[in-house]
Amino acid sequence: MKGLxxxxxxxxxxFSKMPGIGPKSAQRLAFFILxxxxxxxxxxxxxxxxxxxxxxxxxxxxxxxxxxxxxICGNDARDxxxxxxxxxxxxVISIExxxxxxxxxxxxxxxxxxxxxxxxxxxxxxGLVKRIRKEKIKEVIIATNSNTEGEATALYLVKLLKSxxxxxxxxxxxxxxxxxxxxxxxxxxxxxxxxxxxV
Numbered sequence: 264m265k266g267l268x269x270x271x272x273x274x275x276x277x278f279s280k281m282p283g284i285g286p287k288s289a290q291r292l293a294f295f296i297l298x299x300x301x302x303x304x305x306x307x308x309x310x311x312x313x314x315x316x317x318x319x320x321x322x323x324x325x326x327x328x329x330x331x332x333x334x335i336c337g338n339d340a341r342d343x344x345x346x347x348x349x350x351x352x353x354x355v356i357s358i359e360x361x362x363x364x365x366x367x368x369x370x371x372x373x374x375x376x377x378x379x380x381x382x383x384x385x386x387x388x389x390g391l392v393k394r395i396r397k398e399k400i401k402e403v404i405i406a407t408n409s410n411t412e413g414e415a416t417a418l419y420l421v422k423l424l425k426s427x428x429x430x431x432x433x434x435x436x437x438x439x440x441x442x443x444x445x446x447x448x449x450x451x452x453x454x455x456x457x458x459x460x461x462v
Contacts, residue, residue: 346395348405360449
């Protein structure tokens with residue numbers, strides 16, 4: 264990146280840290296911002312700062328929210344007796360796009376991965392157990408990814424919750440093995456939910 268001003272190199276380096284953005288894409292983004300009026304660049308920087316300052320995790324389910332409760336937990340029309348357990352907030356978005364699930368969520372904020380040092384205490388599993396005890400939940404759908412970490416997490420949750428007075432389900436394999444909910448199309452997700460099975 265010789266020949267570029269230091270501020271441009273800094274911006275390219277920052278963009279390169281983002282997932283899916285390589286050096287060439289980072290350079291294109293930096294040049295794009297450079298060609299826009301100053302007020303456009305300010306809108307972008309203000310949006311980033313506002314995001315960091317206002318978005319937090321929902322106090323009930325750990326989904327993203329700018330309030331104490333997210334839209335889903337605060338919606339009385341949702342079926343609060345049916346709880347879907349997912350790994351990340353992006354999984355909630357994917358399932359919501361399907362338009363078929365009317366229950367509520369519990370976001371673990373990760374998956375078990377002993378090789379990476381991620382154990383049950385690093386996830387929001389205690390909160391899940393407390394919700395099942397406290398709220399009138401009748402059905403828990405485990406919708407973790409079908410990769411090694413997601414399967415390990417699902418197995419752990421089944422063992423942990425088997426004695427709870429709830430029906431346990433695991434989403435069916437409409438999802439490809441090794442796939443992530445975030446990248447699944449709505450038809451695949453619909454089939455996965457339609458074929459859920461009791462565990």
